[in-house]
Amino acid sequence: MIQFQPPGIRDERDKTGKCLTPVRFRFPCPAASEITFFTFMNAQDELKIRDMEILFQPFHSRKLSTPTHIVLPAMTRGFSPNGVPTDQVAAYYKRRARHEVGLIITEGTFIDEPSASPSSNYPNFFGGASLRGWKKVLEAVHTTDCKIAPQLWHVGMARPFKGENLPNPELPPIGPSGIDVNTLEQTAEPMSIAKIEEVINAFARAAADAKRLGFDGVELHGAHGYLIDQFFWKETNRRTDEYGGDLVGRTRFASRIIHAVRKAVGSQFPIIFRFSQWKTGHYNAKLAYTPMELEAFLAPLTDAGVDIFDCSTRRFWEPEFEGSRLNLAGWTRKLTGKPTISVGSVGLKGDFTNAFDGGPEAEAASVEPLAERLKAGEFDLIAVGRALLADAEWAEKIRHAREKDIHLFTKEDLKTLK
Numbered sequence: 528m529i530q531f532q533p534p535g536i537r538d539e540r541d542k543t544g545k546c547l548t549p550v551r552f553r554f555p556c557p558a559a560s561e562i563t564f565f566t567f568m569n570a571q572d573e574l575k576i577r578d579m580e581i582l583f584q585p586f587h588s589r590k591l592s593t594p595t596h597i598v599l600p601a602m603t604r605g606f607s608p609n610g611v612p613t614d615q616v617a618a619y620y621k622r623r624a625r626h627e628v629g630l631i632i633t634e635g636t637f638i639d640e641p642s643a644s645p646s647s648n649y650p651n652f653f654g655g656a657s658l659r660g661w662k663k664v665l666e667a668v669h670t671t672d673c674k675i676a677p678q679l680w681h682v683g684m685a686r687p688f689k690g691e692n693l694p695n696p697e698l699p700p701i702g703p704s705g706i707d708v709n710t711l712e713q714t715a716e717p718m719s720i721a722k723i724e725e726v727i728n729a730f731a732r733a734a735a736d737a738k739r740l741g742f743d744g745v746e747l748h749g750a751h752g753y754l755i756d757q758f759f760w761k762e763t764n765r766r767t768d769e770y771g772g773d774l775v776g777r778t779r780f781a782s783r784i785i786h787a788v789r790k791a792v793g794s795q796f797p798i799i800f801r802f803s804q805w806k807t808g809h810y811n812a813k814l815a816y817t818p819m820e821l822e823a824f825l826a827p828l829t830d831a832g833v834d835i836f837d838c839s840t841r842r843f844w845e846p847e848f849e850g851s852r853l854n855l856a857g858w859t860r861k862l863t864g865k866p867t868i869s870v871g872s873v874g875l876k877g878d879f880t881n882a883f884d885g886g887p888e889a890e891a892a893s894v895e896p897l898a899e900r901l902k903a904g905e906f907d908l909i910a911v912g913r914a915l916l917a918d919a920e921w922a923e924k925i926r927h928a929r930e931k932d933i934h935l936f937t938k939e940d941l942k943t944l945k
């Protein structure tokens with residue numbers, strides 16, 4: 528590619544520093560000797576901007592459109608005392624919304640079942656005070672054109688028996704077979720059918736509240752070894768009734784939740800479903816070992832009413848199965864025909880477990896391979912976790928080739944709501 532400034536034109540900029548100087552691009556073209564066009568861009572940065580531009584284009588799907596392809600994924604922060612999101616939480620999300628994030632999935636927020644949460648500093652999605660707090664978050668984000676969906680969560684057997692900030696400490700954790708997700712030993716009773724119905728109804732009520740408040744969709748947290756995923760995974764689901772059995776049987780709980788949520792929110796409200804192969808503490812775990820198994824797993828969830836799959840991986844560039852470079856989001860898109868969100872170490876070299884296990888601090892990584900996959904249509908949206916947690920302006924800095932100004936993620940960033 529050749530670029531030059533036409534003679535007699537000065538390097539002019541507008542008030543924001545954007546270059547107003549026409550820059551000419553010439554591309555070799557098989558049909559003609561070359562294609563030439565002029566554009567107005569920063570003469571120094573045009574190559575980077577062109578490669579990344581897909582990230583900053585609007586995304587359109589049947590029920591959800593977003594101003595850019597960049598998603599802030601759910602990241603629990605622990606700054607919501609007594610389960611109530613504060614004004615600082617609203618400001619935290621708004622800062623990201625103002626800087627090129629197209630869709631915010633909020634941190635996991637709890638449905639109205641008394642053992643859903645492991646900490647009273649994590650936000651609830653029920654009760655007047657918490658919902659009023661969420662309304663403020665929503666209004667703050669909607670001062671921009673960014674979209675926002677709460678991530679609805681129940682931790683299941685990942686809830687401890689004791690703990691300083693444990694809500695309803697007299698209650699044991701609940702799960703499909705009462706199996707502790709870390710030790711894989713049975714420590715509680717299997718969930719009764721009545722409890723299963725109660726949880727399904729609580730998810731549906733929370734989704735209805737999200738719609739009533741004005742959110743742009745909901746995400747159901749079916750990943751990372753929490754309650755819904757405990758039903759999916761054979762190590763934590765040893766039931767022999769209709770909620771257990773083979774992989775398809777183990778999707779029944781999630782399918783019933785999705786059905787109930789769909790009934791509560793109507794046909795046009797977007798339902799995003801997050802799932803993962805890995806589980807917290809079991810990073811090599813898998814639900815599906817082949818594309819055929821993945822297809823069998825996804826089919827009932829798709830039929831139940833999922834609009835977008837959020838496919839959680841730790842490194843977006845890793846192939847999910849041998850013989851293809853497609854990652855989990857790539858395969859999910861191919862198998863279901865639904866839009867997908869990919870995620871995992873965008874802009875960073877180390878994966879997110881380093882944030883918790885004392886591994887090395889993150890180093891910056893190029894975003895170009897990601898833009899290339901988006902352009903190739905492997906997946907539709909990309910979630911950027913720690914990079915955006917550490918620097919609210921990360922996306923804008925990438926867009927304007929200001930990588931050198933990016934504040935790189937460190938564990939210290941978890942301690943504040945910048």
Ligand SMILES: Cc1cc2nc3c(=O)[nH]c(=O)nc-3n(C[C@H](O)[C@H](O)[C@H](O)COP(=O)(O)O)c2cc1C
Pocket residue numbers: 600601602603604634635678748750751801839840841870871872873878879882910911912913914941
């Ligand atoms: C501090 C922190 C909190 C997180 N909390 C959640 C959560 O509540 N729900 C969820 O689905 N994922 C959660 N995640 C996972 C992220 O959504 C994301 O998938 C992960 O950080 C990988 O993206 P990254 O490599 O860009 O950081 C969390 C990650 C971090 C670092």
